Every structure is written in C-alpha cells, then in structure tokens.
Amino acid sequence: MNGVTLVLRALHHGEKHLAKELTAVAERHRTEHEVHHVATDLARWSHTHVQRLADTGRDHGVHLGDPSGDDSAGVLSTLREKTAEAVVHRPEPGLLLLRDLRKLHLDAAGNSLYWEMLAQAAQATRDTGLLALASECHPETLRQMRWTNTMIKNLSPQVLTSL
Amino acid sequence: MVAPVDRIALPWGSRTPYGRHESWPERQDTCLREGVDPDTVQRWVQAASILHSDGDAMDIAVVDGRMAGVRGRTQDRVNRGRLGPKDLFGWQANASPDRLTRPLVRRDGQLVECDWATAMDRIVTRSRELLRERGPGSIGFYTSGQLFLEEYYTLAVLARAGIGTNHLDGNTRLCTSTAAEALKESFGCDGQPGTYDDIDHADVIALFGHNLAETQPVQWMRLLDRLEGGDPPRLLCVDPRPTRPARRATVHLAPRLGTNVALFNALLHEIIRTDRVDHDYVAAHTVGFEELASRVKDCTPRWAADICDVPAARIGEAAELLGAADRLLSTVLQGVYQSHQATAAAVQINNLHLIRGMLGRPGAGVLQMNGQPTAQNTRECGANGDLPGFRNWQNDDHVADLARVWNVDPETIPHYAPPTHAMQMFRYAEQGSIRMLWISGTNPAVSLPELSRIRSVLAQDRLFVVAQDLFLTETAQLADVVLPAATWGEKTGTFTNADRTVHLSDKAVDPPGEARPDLDIFLDYAARMDFRDKDGGPLISWHDPESAFEAWKRCSAGRPCDYTGLSHGKLRGGSGIQWPCNERAPEGTDRLYTDGIGWAHPDVCETYGKDLVTGAADDVVEYRSLNPDGKAMLKAAAYLPPHETPHEEYPFQLTTGRTLYxxxxxxxxxxxxxxxxxxxxxxxxxxxxxxxxxxxxEGDLVEVATPRGALRGRLRVTDIRPGLLFVPFHYGYWDTGGGHAPDGGTPGRAANETTVTDWDPASKQPLYKTAAAALRRVERGDGRPAPAPTTTASAPSRAGTVPDTVGGPSALVTESVGAPPDRRKEQPE
Known part of the structure; x- marks a missing residue:
C-alpha cells in the first residue's frame, strides 16, 4: 500500500463521514431552515466526492467500498426531524447548532488537508487524473468550510447572548 | 383628443405608438369621483404611486378637504401622464370607513382603544425592560416597502444607533433583496444600472420571470406603444404562465419551476459558443470570464432541455435573439427572485450583459426590478438588511464613516455580523431570543411563507408585537399594540422607483381621526426613548419630512446613491429625478456604468461577495485578490435541483404571484x-x-394542498405550463369570517398556507415559487366562473367561455392625448 492509497482511503472515509454528518445536521435542525436546506445541498457534494474517489481508487487498484452506503436510516432521520419540531420554540437548540456547525467545519477542514496532500502527491507523481480530481473537488470542500464559518459568525452573537 | 375608457376592461388604455429612438408621447389619464370635473377641483397636489414600483407621477385632486381623484403628470419622465388601474382607483381606499383612527392596546386579551400616550408608553416601557434585561438583540423591527425615504432613514438610525440592534429588515426582503444582492455580486455595489428610457432604444427586450404588464403596467403601455410604432423591438419572455408579454414575444420559454440557472447557463453557453462576446468590453471591465466560460462549457441547450423541459431548439432561438441584439434591454423579477437559486440566476443575467458589452448605453441596459414602490429606499437607507448609503458592514472605514455622520462611536452600530434578515428575525422570535417585534406597514400574517408557522410565532405571549398600519390587518389582530398610521396623500415625503427616480409625494388631505404619519411615530418613539449621540445631543435632530430628507442627504453624500443635489423644493413641480444627483450631476443620472464600473473597488464596494450556492461570505483578502482594480465580476453558478420536487402524493408544481388589480x-x-x-x-x-x-x-371549487397546509379557490383553466398550478397571493382573512386565520367556517384562502419556508442562501429572499402540491375538487362549479380576471395572464384557455372582466361606468377614465397639460393650481396643502 503506497501513500496515495492511504490518503485516498482516509479521504474516502472522511467525505463519506461528512456527507452523513451534513445529512444528520440537516435533519436535527429541521426548524433552522437555511441550515436544513444548505446542509442537504452540501451533503450532495460530499456524496459526489465519495463516488469520484471510489472511481479513482479503482483505477489505482484500490477497492474503497460501496459509495452509496446510506447510514441515515429512515426511522432515525424521522426521529431527528420530529425532535427538532418538538423544541421549535426553545433557545437551547441554538447551542447544539453551534456545536454541530463547529464539528462540520472541523470535519471539512480534515478533508481539505487530505485533498491538499492528494494534490501534492499527484503533482509529484505527475498523475494528471488524480490532480484533476483534487483540483475539482477541493474547492467544494473549502466552500463547505466557508459556509460553516459564515453560519457560526452570523448566528453566534444572537445564540450566545440570549440564553 | 379626449376619450373615456373602461380601464378595468382595457387596463393599459389606448395606444400612442412611437418609433425607435423617438420620445414617448404624453397621454394624460384622469379619474375623478362622480360629480367632480376638472373645473371643480380646488387643488391638485403632487404625488406618485405607492401601489407598485413603477413610480408613476400623479396629482391628487382635492375638493373640500377630501380626495376626489387623480391625474397623471405629463411632465414626468416615468409615465408621461399615464396611470395604471391601481393608480387610478386605489386612492379611494384612503377614505374607507374602517381606517384605524385611534391606537389600540391589548387588555385582558382584547384590543381596546386608547390614547397615543398610553400606547407609546407601553412600547417604551417594554423596550426599556428588554434593553435592561436581555439587551438590544431582543428587539427587532420589520418594516415595509411602502413607507417614505424619510421614515426608513429615521427608523434605521433609531434601530441601529439608538437601540443598537442588528435586527431591522423590510418586507422588501420578499421582493427586492435578490435584485440588490445580484447587483452587489456583479458590480460590487447596489444600484440599478439601466433606466426606463432604455425601452425607447432597445431592439431586443428580454423579460426574465417578469410579468411587466401586471407588475409595472405603465411601462408595459410604453412597450405596447413601441410594438405598434416604427422599428419595434423583438421580445424574449421567460415565464411559465401565458402572460401578456409572453403572448407578444418572438420567443417564449416556459421552463419547469426551479430550473432558471440551467436555462440561463445554456443561453450563456450559446452566446460564448457563437462568439457573440464583446471581448474588448470583457477585457476592459470584467474579471472571471475564463472561469465562466469553462463552467458553462457543457451547458448545452440539449443538456438544459431535459432539466427545464423546454425544447433545445427554442433555447437556441432565444440565444440567437440575445446574441444578435444591437441594443439589448433585460428586465428581471420575481420569476427569478422568488425561485430556487434566485441570486445565482439573477447574476447570470448580469453576466449576459457584461459579456455582450450591453451596458451603459441607450437601449443597452439591465433592470433588476423590484415590486414595491419604496423598496429602493429601504435598500438605500439601511432598513433592508444593509447599512445606510450602501456602506459595507465588513469595512471598518465605512462603519466609521457612518458613525461620523451619526456622531456615535463605531461600536454603537452593530457590525460584527450582517444585519439580520427578516426570515432569520422570525426564527429568532420563534426561538424566543427576539421578544419585541415592531411591524410597520406590512402584513406578515398573510405575506410570509407557511402561515400556520407565522401565526404561531406572532401569537406567542412572550413576544410583544407592535403593528403600525392603516387597517386592522390580520397581523394587527395578533398585535399587543396597534398604532394608526397616515398614508400616501396624508403625509409628505419622497420615494424612489425601480429606475432610481426620486419623486416627492405631498400631503393633500388630513389623515383620519388620530392617525399619524409613520415619521411622526418614529420621532415620538425616539424622543421618548431619549436616544443620544456621543456628545449627549439628541441622536435624531430632525423633526419633519424636509429636515429628515436633509439629514439623509448628509448620510448619502459621496455614496453611489448620492441625494445631495436634491431637495423637496427641487422635486416639487417638475419631473422626478434619478440619483445620483449631486454637484457633478445636478439634473440626475440616467444610466450607471456608462464609463466603466464605478463602485467595485475593494475600498468602496458594498460587499465582498458571497458564495452563490451556500451564501458563505467572502472576505476582503479574497475580494482584493479576485478583483484588485474594481471591475465587474462574472460569477458562474452550477445548477442544483430544487429542494421540493413533485412526487406521487404532491404531483404538481405550485407557484404564487400577483394580479394586475x-x-x-x-x-x-x-x-x-x-x-x-x-x-x-x-x-x-x-x-x-x-x-x-x-x-x-372552469369554476369548480378545488383544494390545493402541500405538506404545510391547504387553500380553496375556484379553478381557472388557462394556458399555463402543464404540471404547474398558480395561486395569487393577495387574499387573506380580513374580509372573511375567520378575521385573521382560517377557522371552522373559513377554509384556507391565503396562498401562503401552502408555501415552504426556504430562502435563497445569498439574498435570503423567501422562495414562493417552488412548492410541490396536490389538487382535488371540493365541489362542482356548475357554470359559475372563477373570480379571476380575463384581461391578464389569468385569461381562460378558451376565449369566450367566461364573461369578460369589465369595470362599467364607474371605471371610465379620461385619456387626453396631445392636449396641453393643465398645470394650474398645483400646490401642496
């Protein structure tokens, strides 16, 4: 197993995890409408990254597992949405939201650094396919990070001063 | 020539054809109360329309201290004397017997009359309590698109520097925030690039989600006059409904809802593929062309055809029309702004004009429109989720400059985050962190999405709601304090239309009872709260509309919306004037960006931009590296599928909108x-x-249902796009047994019972044109027609199957063409 394979595996895992987390956060904060909708859209980016990493892995002789694996079981996601609706008039979920956004940001930052490594390795090995993958996907990871950062910046003054 | 015309049956009146590059002939429309003729009118008082954003200049007829009618002002650049149906007949509402005439406060659950001191004292007491116990973030202000400039500015100062809250927005969030955001994204700063005069010169006019005939009927008259004159323009219309413009268009595209970005990307793809690009303009005035070209490289008409459900050949024809234009005028409205990916789509229209170099010349312009008469002023004055004068909240120099104007410390003005938008304010109120919401001149209990939710927010005991309005609206019925306001014709002030034309509207008659101008109410509140500047002087030192206007001029000085060359006196008597108006442009400015891009430099821009998909804010470092010289920015956006799509249970797409009347x-x-x-x-x-x-x-009583709620109405079968339903959003409950909401005897009637809470991440404009819905019959109509007009986009599919909409004798309006305008007795009260 060479270094590129290691990073591909780690990134595949990281993007799959982020897609799952974005979906879970979207459900948990069903009543924070912007978070709900944008997180759902951004999960789609990570899903696409997972798919493309799996395809690239195959070209490199690495099997990265079933990319469509969807962990958000129907019952669990319904439960999360119902919980959100039950506390719609409470301020405390605001704190939970900030915590979740922070976690999403750190997960995305972890992925971003793997994309950086992958791009560097691709340049060193002159692997144009791998470089193209990294340069197309990495900007979306950075946009996921900017989004979580913006939401934290915009929401925390109100959430943290109103408890 | 003088002829009476039924202006309900013929809403756009008779034609005065004119040719390309000619000036639009005058036509004076006059509507007077029965028994009054022009000779018995005692005074004509200058005003402009506040029932849409066109800014139609008019005079109010006064007889014995009462309004007796209106006439268009022929000397005005906007309408040359014409008035639309709402202008002609809407003034009668001022004298309605159910106007609010005294303040109301809630006692033991009931709203009861009281005097002004009691009502204001209750508001001041609650404000002070909240400031002491919970801080300024617990107070929010939600205003309108129909107050006057002087009122918005005063409200902005008292909210941002007096209370020190970040929570001030207008219902203009629902109508114009995407227009503003799209301009900011492309040009670095808000400000309408084009002018209505471009209609006189364009050879191709493209209407993107803009039913001009019903939203700005007087400019549609202008377009109709050009269509019947020499060298008429060709029209492109993008609209899923069979609007009047669609019926007159050379190419009409009726895309699936929520697919505008795919369609516009395909149009850009074709313009670039056929090399209709003005490469010199692109090189001199823009950044980002290579990125845009590569992002639309695969967006072929064939690709878009499947997404949009529009034939690829039609998309090609539309691109050909745009690409071959000599002078292209585009207008954009709610079909884009209230749809999925609103800002991303609106920005592509700016891109179209930038890559074709169609900007800043007669006939070559873009009009990012708005719906409300004074929406421009909320944007300028900082009452619409921006800082006053298009200042950049992320730029400390701009905040310091504003603090200098207000003589306060910069820290007084919240700028740690963007000003809170309306949808977020309602979420904070729902969550309990906003405890007082002062609503002026708007009716969220009917106009916001997902009404059952909005009613539950407004009805909370812990939320103190102030409603300031003319009538006991659905919202006012849920309020804790109701303040009776004076309106148009009963107070003096200025406002600015969609093409930056500033009009004066003078007081013609006294308001009813104890109703007071919104300005007086805000000034009274500021005085009672004793807001001070940093030297201990009064924060708000003005006392009437004219002194408020002078204060605003100081705030606007040197900004893109520079009003320093204007005054109430200058605006009285002649035509409206387009800002910027200052020493360099004493008669105003018809087009922006005639000589390059003026307000995009990193040091002067209003925003550093946002991610069009996520809404994430860019910072100054990114902006400076992308756009160091302050050019226009070509921003690409990828198509995303809509958030709610039809499926088995809800098989239709549902859109809402307005009707002409x-x-x-x-x-x-x-x-x-x-x-x-x-x-x-x-x-x-x-x-x-x-x-x-x-x-x-036709006429069957049907129910439209979505996961949020349902409404009932009678069916009109039209040539609307198959698979799509349309419901007008105007109807609420004040004239039903329900009062403010549906109840046992009153089924759902408001379109917003069904709409989804979702907004554009960049502009934060709610998406009213994006729901999936079910349709079923409740009872047969048995020949009874739907109460829908036949004169508009609601015309029946088969003509002659329902009675024509007519107004009869009470709708007769005089149209004078070629007569010398009567300018006698033109004076304020």
Missing part, C-alpha cells in the same frame, strides 16, 4: 370597488390537460 394583501386595493370587483376572491390556475385528466372544469 391588486397589491400585496389587498389592504388598499380590496377596498377600492373597481379593483376589488375585477378580482374579488382567490382562484387556482391549471392547464387544460391537467384539468381534463382530473375531470375538472
């Missing part, structure tokens, strides 16, 4: 008999194929 929630137009009778109740539009598949006929 009504404004907003009908608080005024529902009280003007001719307008009310033209469209007296809600209806539902569906296509012939969908109606016949469900066995439905």
């Amino acid at each position: 009504h404004f907003h929630t009908r608080t005024k137009t529902g009280r003007a008999p001719q307008l009310n009778e033209a469209a007296p109740d809600v209806w539902v539009e569906a296509s012939p194929s969908d109606a016949s598949a469900l066995g439905l006929d």
Whole structure:
C-alpha cells in the first residue's frame, strides 16, 4: 500500500463521514431552515466526492467500498426531524447548532488537508487524473468550510447572548 | 383628443405608438369621483404611486378637504401622464370607513382603544425592560416597502444607533433583496444600472420571470406603444404562465419551476459558443470570464432541455435573439427572485450583459426590478438588511464613516455580523431570543411563507408585537399594540422607483381621526426613548419630512446613491429625478456604468461577495485578490435541483404571484370597488390537460394542498405550463369570517398556507415559487366562473367561455392625448 492509497482511503472515509454528518445536521435542525436546506445541498457534494474517489481508487487498484452506503436510516432521520419540531420554540437548540456547525467545519477542514496532500502527491507523481480530481473537488470542500464559518459568525452573537 | 375608457376592461388604455429612438408621447389619464370635473377641483397636489414600483407621477385632486381623484403628470419622465388601474382607483381606499383612527392596546386579551400616550408608553416601557434585561438583540423591527425615504432613514438610525440592534429588515426582503444582492455580486455595489428610457432604444427586450404588464403596467403601455410604432423591438419572455408579454414575444420559454440557472447557463453557453462576446468590453471591465466560460462549457441547450423541459431548439432561438441584439434591454423579477437559486440566476443575467458589452448605453441596459414602490429606499437607507448609503458592514472605514455622520462611536452600530434578515428575525422570535417585534406597514400574517408557522410565532405571549398600519390587518389582530398610521396623500415625503427616480409625494388631505404619519411615530418613539449621540445631543435632530430628507442627504453624500443635489423644493413641480444627483450631476443620472464600473473597488464596494450556492461570505483578502482594480465580476453558478420536487402524493408544481388589480394583501386595493370587483376572491390556475385528466372544469371549487397546509379557490383553466398550478397571493382573512386565520367556517384562502419556508442562501429572499402540491375538487362549479380576471395572464384557455372582466361606468377614465397639460393650481396643502 503506497501513500496515495492511504490518503485516498482516509479521504474516502472522511467525505463519506461528512456527507452523513451534513445529512444528520440537516435533519436535527429541521426548524433552522437555511441550515436544513444548505446542509442537504452540501451533503450532495460530499456524496459526489465519495463516488469520484471510489472511481479513482479503482483505477489505482484500490477497492474503497460501496459509495452509496446510506447510514441515515429512515426511522432515525424521522426521529431527528420530529425532535427538532418538538423544541421549535426553545433557545437551547441554538447551542447544539453551534456545536454541530463547529464539528462540520472541523470535519471539512480534515478533508481539505487530505485533498491538499492528494494534490501534492499527484503533482509529484505527475498523475494528471488524480490532480484533476483534487483540483475539482477541493474547492467544494473549502466552500463547505466557508459556509460553516459564515453560519457560526452570523448566528453566534444572537445564540450566545440570549440564553 | 379626449376619450373615456373602461380601464378595468382595457387596463393599459389606448395606444400612442412611437418609433425607435423617438420620445414617448404624453397621454394624460384622469379619474375623478362622480360629480367632480376638472373645473371643480380646488387643488391638485403632487404625488406618485405607492401601489407598485413603477413610480408613476400623479396629482391628487382635492375638493373640500377630501380626495376626489387623480391625474397623471405629463411632465414626468416615468409615465408621461399615464396611470395604471391601481393608480387610478386605489386612492379611494384612503377614505374607507374602517381606517384605524385611534391606537389600540391589548387588555385582558382584547384590543381596546386608547390614547397615543398610553400606547407609546407601553412600547417604551417594554423596550426599556428588554434593553435592561436581555439587551438590544431582543428587539427587532420589520418594516415595509411602502413607507417614505424619510421614515426608513429615521427608523434605521433609531434601530441601529439608538437601540443598537442588528435586527431591522423590510418586507422588501420578499421582493427586492435578490435584485440588490445580484447587483452587489456583479458590480460590487447596489444600484440599478439601466433606466426606463432604455425601452425607447432597445431592439431586443428580454423579460426574465417578469410579468411587466401586471407588475409595472405603465411601462408595459410604453412597450405596447413601441410594438405598434416604427422599428419595434423583438421580445424574449421567460415565464411559465401565458402572460401578456409572453403572448407578444418572438420567443417564449416556459421552463419547469426551479430550473432558471440551467436555462440561463445554456443561453450563456450559446452566446460564448457563437462568439457573440464583446471581448474588448470583457477585457476592459470584467474579471472571471475564463472561469465562466469553462463552467458553462457543457451547458448545452440539449443538456438544459431535459432539466427545464423546454425544447433545445427554442433555447437556441432565444440565444440567437440575445446574441444578435444591437441594443439589448433585460428586465428581471420575481420569476427569478422568488425561485430556487434566485441570486445565482439573477447574476447570470448580469453576466449576459457584461459579456455582450450591453451596458451603459441607450437601449443597452439591465433592470433588476423590484415590486414595491419604496423598496429602493429601504435598500438605500439601511432598513433592508444593509447599512445606510450602501456602506459595507465588513469595512471598518465605512462603519466609521457612518458613525461620523451619526456622531456615535463605531461600536454603537452593530457590525460584527450582517444585519439580520427578516426570515432569520422570525426564527429568532420563534426561538424566543427576539421578544419585541415592531411591524410597520406590512402584513406578515398573510405575506410570509407557511402561515400556520407565522401565526404561531406572532401569537406567542412572550413576544410583544407592535403593528403600525392603516387597517386592522390580520397581523394587527395578533398585535399587543396597534398604532394608526397616515398614508400616501396624508403625509409628505419622497420615494424612489425601480429606475432610481426620486419623486416627492405631498400631503393633500388630513389623515383620519388620530392617525399619524409613520415619521411622526418614529420621532415620538425616539424622543421618548431619549436616544443620544456621543456628545449627549439628541441622536435624531430632525423633526419633519424636509429636515429628515436633509439629514439623509448628509448620510448619502459621496455614496453611489448620492441625494445631495436634491431637495423637496427641487422635486416639487417638475419631473422626478434619478440619483445620483449631486454637484457633478445636478439634473440626475440616467444610466450607471456608462464609463466603466464605478463602485467595485475593494475600498468602496458594498460587499465582498458571497458564495452563490451556500451564501458563505467572502472576505476582503479574497475580494482584493479576485478583483484588485474594481471591475465587474462574472460569477458562474452550477445548477442544483430544487429542494421540493413533485412526487406521487404532491404531483404538481405550485407557484404564487400577483394580479394586475391588486397589491400585496389587498389592504388598499380590496377596498377600492373597481379593483376589488375585477378580482374579488382567490382562484387556482391549471392547464387544460391537467384539468381534463382530473375531470375538472372552469369554476369548480378545488383544494390545493402541500405538506404545510391547504387553500380553496375556484379553478381557472388557462394556458399555463402543464404540471404547474398558480395561486395569487393577495387574499387573506380580513374580509372573511375567520378575521385573521382560517377557522371552522373559513377554509384556507391565503396562498401562503401552502408555501415552504426556504430562502435563497445569498439574498435570503423567501422562495414562493417552488412548492410541490396536490389538487382535488371540493365541489362542482356548475357554470359559475372563477373570480379571476380575463384581461391578464389569468385569461381562460378558451376565449369566450367566461364573461369578460369589465369595470362599467364607474371605471371610465379620461385619456387626453396631445392636449396641453393643465398645470394650474398645483400646490401642496
């Protein structure tokens, strides 16, 4: 197993995890409408990254597992949405939201650094396919990070001063 | 030539054709109360329309201290004397017997009359309590698109520097925030690039989600006059409904809802593929062309055809029309702004003009429109989720400059985050962190999405709601304090239309009872709260409309919306004037960006931009590296599927919108008999194929349901896009047994019972044109037609199957063409 394979595996895992987390956060904060909708859209980016990493892995002789694996079981996601609706008039979920956004940001930052490594390795090995993958996907990871950062910046003054 | 015309039956009146590059002839429309003729009018008082954003200049006729009618002002650049149906008949609502005449406060659950001191004292007491116990973030202000400039500015100062809250927005969030955001994204700063005069010169006019005939009927008259004159323009119309412009268009595209970005990317793809690009303009005035070209490289018409459900050949024809234009004018409205990916789509229209170099010349312009008469002023004055004068909240120099104007410390003005948008304010109120919401001149209990949720927010005991309005609206019925306000014709002030034309509107008559101008109410509150500047002087030192205007001029000085060359005196008597108006442009400015891009430099821009998909904010470092020289920015956006798509249970797409005869929630137009009778109740539009598949006929009572709620209305079968339903958003509950909400005896009637809470991440504009819905029959119509007009986009699919909409003798309006305008007795009270 060479270094590129290691990073591909780690990134595949990281993007799959982020897609799952974005979906879970979207459900948990069903009543924070912007978070709900944008997180759902951004999960789609990570899903696409997972798919493309799996395809690239195959070209490199690495099997990265079933990319469509969807962990958000129907019952669990319904439960999360119902919980959100039950506390719609409470301020405390605001704190939970900030915590979740922070976690999403750190997960995305972890992925971003793997994309950086992958791009560097691709340049060193002159692997144009791998470089193209990294340069197309990495900007979306950075946009996921900017989004979580913006939401934290915009929401925390109100959430943290109103408890 | 003088002829009476039924202006309900013929809303756009008679034609005065003119040729390309000629000036639009005058036509004076006059509507006077029965028994009054021009010779018996005692005074004509200058005003402009506040029932849409066109800015039609008019005079109010006064007889014995009462309004007796209106006439258009022929000397005005906007309308040259013409008036639309709402202008002609809407004034009657001022004299409605159910106007609020005294303040109301809630006692033991009931709203009871009281005096002003009692009502204001209750507001001041609550404000002070909240400031002491919970801080300024617990107080929010939600204003309108129909107050005057002087009022918005005063409200912005008292909220941002007096209370020190970040929570001030207008209902303009629902109508104009995408226009503003799209301009900021492309040009670095808000400001309408084009002018209505471009209609006189364009050879191709493209209307993107803009039903001009019903939203700005007077500019549609202008377009109709050009269509009947020499060298008429060709039209492109993108609209899923069979609007009047669609019926006159050379190419009409009726895309699936929520697919604008795919369609516009395909149009850009074709423009670039056929090399209709003005490479010199692109090189001199833009950044980002390579990125845009690569992002639309695969967006072929064939690709978009499947997404948009529009034939690829039609998309090609549309691109050909745009690409071959000599002078292209584009206009954009709610079909883009209230749809999925709103800002991303609106920005692509700016891109179209930038890559074609169609900007800043007669006939070559873009009009990012708005719906409300004074929406521009909320944007300028900082009452619409921006800082006043298009200042950049992320730029400390801009904040310091504003603090200098207000003589406060910069820290007084919240700028740690963007000003809070309306949808977020309602979320904070729902969550309990906003405890006081002061609502002026708007009716969120009918106009915001997902009404059951909005009612539950407003009805909370812990939320102190102030409603300032003309009538006991659905919202006012849920308030804790209701303040009776004076309106248009009863107070003096200025406002600015969609092409930056500033008009003066003078007081013609006294308001009813104890109703007071909104400005007086805000000034009274500021005085009672004793807001001070940093030297201990009064924060707000002005006392009437004219002194407020002078204060605003100081705030606007040197900004893009520079008003320093204007005054109430200068605006009185002549035509409206387009800002910027200052020493360099003493008669105003017809077009922006005639000589390059003026307000995009990193040091002067209003925003550093946002991610069009996520809404994430860029910072100054990114902006400076992308756009160091302050050029226009070509921003690409990828298509994303809509968030709610039809499926088995909800098989239709649902869109909402306005009709020609009504404004907003009908608080005024529902009280003007001719307008009310033209469209007296809600209806539902569906296509012939969908109606016949469900066995439905014209006039059947149907129910439209979504996961949020349902409404009932009678069916009108039109040539709307198959698979799509349309419901007008004007109808609420004030004129039903329900009062403010549906109840046992009153089924859902408001379109917003069904709409989804979702907004564009960049502009934060709610998406009213994006729901999935079910349709079923409740009872047969048995020949009774739907209460929908036949004169508009709601015309029946088969002509002659329902009676024509007419107004009769009470709707007769005099149209004078070629007569010398009567300028006698033109004076304020």
